[in-house]
Amino acid sequence: MQQPINAPTLYINDLNVWFGKNHVLKDLTFDVFPRQVTSFIGPSKCGKTALVRCLNRLNDLKSDFRYTGNVQFNGKDLYSSKVNVTDISPKIGMVFHKPIPFRRSIYENVAYPARLRGIKQSSELDTIVEECLIEAQLWDEVCHDLDASPDILTIGQQQQLCIARALAGNPEVLIFDEPCEQLDAMETPKLEVTVQNLKSRYSLIFVTNKRRQAARVSDVAGFLYNGELIEFGHTEQIFTNPKNKLTEDYVTGRLG
Amino acid sequence: MNANIMNRSELIYHTIAIISLVIVIILLWNFTSDGSYVEGKINSDVITEETVSTIYGQLYRMIPTFCGVILFSIVISFYLEEWLQQTSWQYQIIERHIAILARVPSLVVGILAVYFIFFHFQNITYYGLLLTVVLLVMPVTIQSTQKSIQTVDISVREAAYALGATRWRVVTDHVFPHTFSKILAVICTAISRILAIAAFLVASVWIYGSNSFSFPKSVILLITGALIVSVLSSLLD
Numbered sequence: 001m002q003q004p005i006n007a008p009t010l011y012i013n014d015l016n017v018w019f020g021k022n023h024v025l026k027d028l029t030f031d032v033f034p035r036q037v038t039s040f041i042g043p044s045k046c047g048k049t050a051l052v053r054c055l056n057r058l059n060d061l062k063s064d065f066r067y068t069g070n071v072q073f074n075g076k077d078l079y080s081s082k083v084n085v086t087d088i089s090p091k092i093g094m095v096f097h098k099p100i101p102f103r104r105s106i107y108e109n110v111a112y113p114a115r116l117r118g119i120k121q122s123s124e125l126d127t128i129v130e131e132c133l134i135e136a137q138l139w140d141e142v143c144h145d146l147d148a149s150p151d152i153l154t155i156g157q158q159q160q161l162c163i164a165r166a167l168a169g170n171p172e173v174l175i176f177d178e179p180c181e182q183l184d185a186m187e188t189p190k191l192e193v194t195v196q197n198l199k200s201r202y203s204l205i206f207v208t209n210k211r212r213q214a215a216r217v218s219d220v221a222g223f224l225y226n227g228e229l230i231e232f233g234h235t236e237q238i239f240t241n242p243k244n245k246l247t248e249d250y251v252t253g254r255l256g
Numbered sequence: 257m258n259a260n261i262m263n264r265s266e267l268i269y270h271t272i273a274i275i276s277l278v279i280v281i282i283l284l285w286n287f288t289s290d291g292s293y294v295e296g297k298i299n300s301d302v303i304t305e306e307t308v309s310t311i312y313g314q315l316y317r318m319i320p321t322f323c324g325v326i327l328f329s330i331v332i333s334f335y336l337e338e339w340l341q342q343t344s345w346q347y348q349i350i351e352r353h354i355a356i357l358a359r360v361p362s363l364v365v366g367i368l369a370v371y372f373i374f375f376h377f378q379n380i381t382y383y384g385l386l387l388t389v390v391l392l393v394m395p396v397t398i399q400s401t402q403k404s405i406q407t408v409d410i411s412v413r414e415a416a417y418a419l420g421a422t423r424w425r426v427v428t429d430h431v432f433p434h435t436f437s438k439i440l441a442v443i444c445t446a447i448s449r450i451l452a453i454a455a456f457l458v459a460s461v462w463i464y465g466s467n468s469f470s471f472p473k474s475v476i477l478l479i480t481g482a483l484i485v486s487v488l489s490s491l492l493d
């Protein structure tokens with residue numbers, strides 16, 4: 001679990017975020033490296049969702065969103081006026097806390113981001129759909145029902161489908177915002193395995209409020225509390241030898 | 257600061273609303289207080305089957321306009337919900353106008369239409385009917401379409417945006433399909449309101465002309481049509 005020497009995919013410096021008058025994120029500074037799982041833990045409402053939504057510009061949809069600081073994606077300012085949000089969003093894919101399949105077939109769900117990129121040729125789409133479903137470890141289960149509605153799938157399978165769909169957007173970063181919240185105990189380990197398998201190709205960010213899950217899946221972890229990044233470091237260190245008292249209280253279960 | 261702007265626009269809005277209300281009441285009073293005004297202008301002998309068929313002719317000719325008004329209302333609703341900032345004063349003012357107009361009973365619009373079209377201007381004009389239909393159909397249609405757009409889960413939009421969909425694609429790929437059957441219901445409601453007002457116009461002219469409480473068969477047909485379309489609308493909703 002050593003820090004690779006290559007450049008960070010995401011570089012966040014002194015990020016502050018407000019929703020209206022509500023100061024939700026305070027002076028966050030950290031890097032996200034490729035081929036690692038970076039997890040964020042913290043009690044409910046501490047700003048985990050607000051943070052990850054800054055990283056793919058979903059917060060722009062909120063009219064009262066305001067930020068200061070610097071967010072760089074591959075060395076370029078993510079919030080620069082030159083950036084086309086529509087082009088950059090799929091590069092930083094997002095899997096939400098509940099699966100959100102679109103009202104179209106399984107195939108069309110996965111093909112959707114490719115179609116948005118302008119790919120029309122069906123052979124090309126077929127390849128993308130198959131590859132992404134294989135990568136999301138759902139292919140074996142759905143390869144005979146590609147034209148069916150996602151309603152036939154379990155919640156866990158729907159979440160895997162959303163992973164496949166995000167992968168079809170050709171991402172470099174993949175964000176998971178409490179992806180297992182709606183999943184049952186049988187489906188959670190499978191998703192965790194999928195996350196581990198994706199690690200070799202993407203920068204992964206994994207938000208969770210389950211401490212053990214963060215300890216299991218991540219290489220680097222950050223502890224957020226009241227909008228502040230209390231501690232950020234190797235997962236092992238955070239969980240076995242936290243430097244901060246608050247972190248210790250949280251990982252040992254005395255807090256939140 | 258934001259709250260201040262809202263308050264000022266609200267104040268302006270209410271002032272305008274009250275002033276226009278006063279103007280409408282004064283106008284109505286002028287036209288109605290003098291009974292001879294009405295009788296002097298229209299001759300009941302003139303109203304025959306022919307008048308009624310003129311009305312129908314004009315109504316038929318206006319079918320494309322009616323469709324246009326309905327479509328326009330739907331487009332406006334999408335514009336309001338998807339393109340305009342919900343916190344902007346433009347949205348707030350339009351929203352309030354629509355909220356009030358949608359609550360005006362259709363009978364009020366009907367009575368005003370009969371009065372102005374037949375007895376005041378003595379002519380079934382394009383603009384008279386257009387205004388009637390705009391007042392009768394647009395507010396209700398916009399409001400119901402907006403409501404159906406609001407039922408689309410925000411998470412669906414966000415998921416689409418996160419995949420790189422433009423606003424236009426979000427609307428055409430997700431919001432519109434989600435609301436399609438509700439929009440059909442809204443269209444049916446609009447059609448049934450138009451049929452009903454047509455029946456009302458013809459019936460009042462007929463009663464005035466024939467001096468008796470009888471309807472031409474076509475009025476019954478229009479009412480039946482309106483009822484059937486309402487049922488259809490409730491099925492689709």
Ligand SMILES: Nc1ncnc2c1ncn2[C@@H]1O[C@H](COP(=O)(O)OP(=O)(O)OP(=O)(O)O)[C@@H](O)[C@H]1O
Nearest residue numbers: 019022024043044045046047048049050051062209
């Ligand atoms: N649109 C908004 N306007 C104002 N405040 C907001 C808005 N969205 C979120 N907040 C506030 O931001 C803070 C952080 O919320 P956030 O959803 O990021 O927390 P979270 O850590 O993801 O919590 P959870 O574990 O419940 O998902 C909360 O205090 C919340 O009230």
Ligand SMILES: [Mg+2]
Nearest residue numbers: 048049050178
């Ligand atoms: Mg959250």
